[in-house]
Amino acid sequence: MKRYWKKTIIVIAIFLSALVLLxxxxxxxxxxxxxxxxxxxxxxVTCIICHNQLGKEKAAWVKQWQESVHGKNDVxxxxxxxxxxxxxxxxxxxxxxxxxxxxxxxxxxxxARCHSNTNWMRQYNKRTDQLSQYKTSxxxxxxxxxxxxxxxxxxxxxxxxxxxxxxxxxSLAHHKSIAETCAGCHADEDYMLPYGLVTxxxxxxxxxxxxxxxxxxxxxxxxxxxxxxxxxxxxxxxxPPEVAEVHNVCGNCHMQTEKYFHQGEHKTALDEQNQPRCxxxxxxxxxxxxxxxxxxxxxxYHCGFCHLMNSKPYLKGxxxxxxxxxxxxxxxKVEKMVLxxxxxxxxxVMDLKETIxxxxxxxxxxxxxxxxxxxxxxxxxxxxxxVLTGELQQKVDNMKKEFVTRxxxxxxxxxxxxxxxxxxxxxxxxxxxxxxxx
Amino acid sequence: xxxxxxxxxxxxxxxxLKGLLHWFTPTGFRExxxxxxxxxxxxxxxxxxxxxxxxxxxxxxxxxxxxxxFVFLMECFTGMFLMMYYHPTVAEAFxxxxxITNIIPYGWLIRGxxxxxxxxxxTLVLLHLFHTFFxxxxxxxxxxxxxxxxxxxxxxxxxxxxxxxxPWNQISFWAVTVVTEVPMAFPYIGHYLKLIARGGxxxxxxxxxxxxxxxxMALPALTTFFLVLHFLPxxxxxxxxxxxxxxxxxxxCFGCLISLATLxxxxxxxxxxxxxxxxxxxxxxYFLACQEILAxxxxxxxxxxxxxxxxxxxxxxxxxxxxxxxxFIDRNSARNPKKRPIAITFLSLSYVAFILLTLMAKFR
Amino acid sequence: MxxxxxxxxxxxxxxxVFTNSLMGGIIGGVIGWFLYPxxxxxxxxxxxxxxxxxxxxxxxxxxxxxxxxVNYNEIPTIVIRTNQGLFxxxxxxxxxxxxxxxxxxxxxxxxxxxxxxxxxxxxxxxxPAPKPLTLVKAKIIDDKILIGEA
Numbered sequence: 016m017k018r019y020w021k022k023t024i025i026v027i028a029i030f031l032s033a034l035v036l037l038x039x040x041x042x043x044x045x046x047x048x049x050x051x052x053x054x055x056x057x058x059x060v061t062c063i064i065c066h067n068q069l070g071k072e073k074a075a076w077v078k079q080w081q082e083s084v085h086g087k088n089d090v091x092x093x094x095x096x097x098x099x100x101x102x103x104x105x106x107x108x109x110x111x112x113x114x115x116x117x118x119x120x121x122x123x124x125x126x127a128r129c130h131s132n133t134n135w136m137r138q139y140n141k142r143t144d145q146l147s148q149y150k151t152s153x154x155x156x157x158x159x160x161x162x163x164x165x166x167x168x169x170x171x172x173x174x175x176x177x178x179x180x181x182x183x184x185x186s187l188a189h190h191k192s193i194a195e196t197c198a199g200c201h202a203d204e205d206y207m208l209p210y211g212l213v214t215x216x217x218x219x220x221x222x223x224x225x226x227x228x229x230x231x232x233x234x235x236x237x238x239x240x241x242x243x244x245x246x247x248x249x250x251x252x253x254x255p256p257e258v259a260e261v262h263n264v265c266g267n268c269h270m271q272t273e274k275y276f277h278q279g280e281h282k283t284a285l286d287e288q289n290q291p292r293c294x295x296x297x298x299x300x301x302x303x304x305x306x307x308x309x310x311x312x313x314x315x316y317h318c319g320f321c322h323l324m325n326s327k328p329y330l331k332g333x334x335x336x337x338x339x340x341x342x343x344x345x346x347x348k349v350e351k352m353v354l355x356x357x358x359x360x361x362x363x364v365m366d367l368k369e370t371i372x373x374x375x376x377x378x379x380x381x382x383x384x385x386x387x388x389x390x391x392x393x394x395x396x397x398x399x400x401x402v403l404t405g406e407l408q409q410k411v412d413n414m415k416k417e418f419v420t421r422x423x424x425x426x427x428x429x430x431x432x433x434x435x436x437x438x439x440x441x442x443x444x445x446x447x448x449x450x451x452x453x
Numbered sequence: 454x455x456x457x458x459x460x461x462x463x464x465x466x467x468x469x470l471k472g473l474l475h476w477f478t479p480t481g482f483r484e485x486x487x488x489x490x491x492x493x494x495x496x497x498x499x500x501x502x503x504x505x506x507x508x509x510x511x512x513x514x515x516x517x518x519x520x521x522x523f524v525f526l527m528e529c530f531t532g533m534f535l536m537m538y539y540h541p542t543v544a545e546a547f548x549x550x551x552x553i554t555n556i557i558p559y560g561w562l563i564r565g566x567x568x569x570x571x572x573x574x575x576t577l578v579l580l581h582l583f584h585t586f587f588x589x590x591x592x593x594x595x596x597x598x599x600x601x602x603x604x605x606x607x608x609x610x611x612x613x614x615x616x617x618x619x620p621w622n623q624i625s626f627w628a629v630t631v632v633t634e635v636p637m638a639f640p641y642i643g644h645y646l647k648l649i650a651r652g653g654x655x656x657x658x659x660x661x662x663x664x665x666x667x668x669x670m671a672l673p674a675l676t677t678f679f680l681v682l683h684f685l686p687x688x689x690x691x692x693x694x695x696x697x698x699x700x701x702x703x704x705x706c707f708g709c710l711i712s713l714a715t716l717x718x719x720x721x722x723x724x725x726x727x728x729x730x731x732x733x734x735x736x737x738x739y740f741l742a743c744q745e746i747l748a749x750x751x752x753x754x755x756x757x758x759x760x761x762x763x764x765x766x767x768x769x770x771x772x773x774x775x776x777x778x779x780x781f782i783d784r785n786s787a788r789n790p791k792k793r794p795i796a797i798t799f800l801s802l803s804y805v806a807f808i809l810l811t812l813m814a815k816f817r
Numbered sequence: 818m819x820x821x822x823x824x825x826x827x828x829x830x831x832x833x834v835f836t837n838s839l840m841g842g843i844i845g846g847v848i849g850w851f852l853y854p855x856x857x858x859x860x861x862x863x864x865x866x867x868x869x870x871x872x873x874x875x876x877x878x879x880x881x882x883x884x885x886x887v888n889y890n891e892i893p894t895i896v897i898r899t900n901q902g903l904f905x906x907x908x909x910x911x912x913x914x915x916x917x918x919x920x921x922x923x924x925x926x927x928x929x930x931x932x933x934x935x936x937x938x939x940x941x942x943x944x945p946a947p948k949p950l951t952l953v954k955a956k957i958i959d960d961k962i963l964i965g966e967a
């Protein structure tokens with residue numbers, strides 16, 4: 016029995032000390048939250064009461080705040096601006112931590128007081144790295160190192176009192192609006208003059224395949240899956256990707272293509288000579304839907320721009336292009352035949368159409384493989400497509416033959432029926448003759 | 454005449470295998486033996502033979518009628534064969550129809566005949582109706598033939614509607630959805646009528662099963678019953694010469710059927726997709742007139758939002774009731790079309806209206 | 818029936834009988850020809866991809882010494898795992914078509930209907946079976962049993 020006594024005492028001691036520790040921290044936490052809650056409740060009442068009477072602009076802040084994501088989530092005035100709304104008379108007095116209007120230079124840190132507070136943001140399941148990211152961006156460097164208040168800060172994209180979540184379509188930072196928001200500064204020539212930046216990004220983007228999709232101009236493509244400015248440049252750490260980063264940036268979405276790119280000679284060249292990046296063939300802001308035309312010609316973005324015409328790599332490109340185009344041509348040809356069959360009602364072309372889709376899928380697989388520049392990889396798929404189209408051709412011919420056979424059988428049957436009818440008519444005539452005799 | 458060897462024996466004496474031989478003569482059957490076996494009285498036979506005597510010239514209407522019987526039998530025949538490979542389940546029905554049409558030897562032919570048979574049958578029924586009306590054949594004492602005939606017309610339409618759903622393709626699925634939505638026009642009972650038609654809120658497996666049951670069990674039985682009722686008042690049987698004419702008619706009809714089945718095979722379309730309505734949902738041509746009446750009734754919305762649907766349906770019900778009551782409404786006893794100008798005008802107008810409505814719906 | 822009518826000459830009668838039966842024959846032939854599609858319709862074609870099907874089983878489904886009846890190309894097939902290896906045979910007894918069982922004790926395949934017995938290679942040991950059972954290719958790869966592949 017005695018042995019157990021010691022152990023029991025130790026266990027109880029540990030337990031008690033743990034309890035005490037918990038008690039202390041817990042009490043602190045509850046104290047803090049209750050304080051905050053009180054603040055919120057009273058803040059809501061007193062700030063609004065006066066501000067609503069302070070004329071247009073200041074009353075508008077209240078309204079904007081009420082409809083903002085902060086207002087809806089009970090993040091009240093003092094949460095940002097400090098002060099003590101419980102003391103009705105002098106809310107702005109020193110010692111209450113009151114911040115009026117922060118200067119542009121102060122804004123990022125002003126917001127970060129909450130938004131970089133992991134403990135606070137956990138409940139909203141929000142990221143907290145915005146400030147640290149921002150500091151690495153061109154904007155952040157300008158703001159913090161050069162004290163340039165002209166660069167973009169939080170409120171330029173997210174709004175001030177009317178901040179709404181980025182999933183809100185009315186938000187300036189919404190996926191579909193952010194390009195226009197960025198362009199608000201970046202397309203302004205005067206504004207960009209001191210920085211020496213070009214201003215054609217938005218125009219180029221709107222012209223690009225991505226831009227077309229985000230505007231809903233491409234059927235069957237989902238606008239919400241398409242990249243806008245922040246998807247390539249990072250939302251808060253905005254800056255242009257480095258040379259070696261480009262394929263990673265594009266590869267975030269175009270994973271297969273990136274995988275094949277890594278297998279090929281162009282990747283080796285990129286590692287050694289910093290070329291070619293994705294954008295050297297596909298352009299960057301004005302990315303168009305790539306066609307096999309890229310393999311031909313000397314103009315910019317085409318193979319011939321870097322490679323000598325009729326050089327070995329150039330000819331290889333041509334061969335790859337021919338393989339794909341040839342298979343595509345065959346598919347289109349067979350599809351036309353199948354569609355013409357379909358016009359004859361009742362012929363079941365469902366299987367044939369499925370095979371066409373299968374052949375198409377092979378082409379779809381072959382196209383990203385062009386990035387590996389391994390000819391066999393591409394022709395493997397185009398050859399499969401060709402085999403399928405060959406089979407289809409055979410099937411279509413068989414169907415046509417079958418139809419002819421049916422028609423021949425019908426003709427024979429109709430002949431027999433015609434003969435029988437003639438015979439019956441003859442019989443009937445005989446009977447009529449007999450009737451007349453009688 | 455009826456004094457043969459068999460009569461000298463005791464009537465029920467077993468003869469063994471010889472008894473079977475007794476049924477035959479070198480060129481055919483022994484009439485007297487068979488008569489006894491089939492329990493046909495001399496009286497009935499006499500009556501039958503009397504009826505076989507040529508009386509008047511047989512009506513074209515009767516030929517059409519008999520041809521309809523032939524087409525109906527063809528439908529039963531081909532339908533039975535189709536049923537051998539068809540399972541009325543949502544998962545299988547469409548695949549079965551494709552299997553029958555593409556894989557089974559001559560499945561396309563059997564299905565084609567069944568498909569075109571339905572169209573030809575309804576065409577002939579409408580012609581028969583027209584002709585019967587034109588000749589005034591519905592007049593006393595033939596009211597029963599008219600009534601059963603009208604019922605047969607609706608049975609044919611019901612055959613068309615129920616059979617239409619069975620391939621379970623997009624067109625049929627949505628056409629049936631639209632048609633079974635029509636009863637919703639009635640206040641209070643509309644919803645129950647729809648539930649009865651569909652067996653649920655939507656066209657589903659239950660609908661398919663009950664349409665199948667109707668198509669292969671209820672409707673053929675009812676049709677047979679009303680066919681008998683239709684034929685009872687008819688006194689003129691076919692004489693040999695008319696039989697030949699009839700044979701010619703059905704041969705011609707059969708030729709048409711196989712030609713249509715071969716040259717314009719029964720369509721397959723896409724599999725029914727309850728989550729995607731095709732652009733233009735149209736019923737079979739014989740329902741287009743009804744569809745158009747409903748569409749035209751849409752213009753009655755100035756009477757209130759209830760009006761278009763309900764009035765559209767009520768108009769059709771009134772037409773149907775009128776159709777049934779024609780022999781009782783028409784009190785003119787004359788049968789010659791020239792002596793019944795009002796009836797004939799009415800007939801022509803209604804057929805013109807039917808064709809116009811159909812065409813309007815077709816090119817809508 | 819025709820006793821009241823003037824008797825026709827023998828020649829006319831036989832000629833009419835001849836033409837009529839000729840016509841009957843022709844019509845019969847035509848009907849037969851038209852019925853041919855029906856007969857073809859009733860015989861469904863064989864499944865074209867019949868030999869390409871491979872049935873996969875987990876090896877744990879059949880412990881050593883046990884057997885299992887599986888559906889291989891719509892034919893019941895008995896798969897037996899013994900110390901001697903894996904055997905797969907058509908499970909339809911060649912006598913009257915019952916499905917055979919594996920007798921673990923006596924190490925033979927027995928038909929429950931009329932006690933026909935076969936060995937693991939399908940040879941008839943005793944009983945009324947006229948023909949051996951057909952062997953089906955089968956093998957074990959890792960933990961999978963593949964039926965229909967050598």
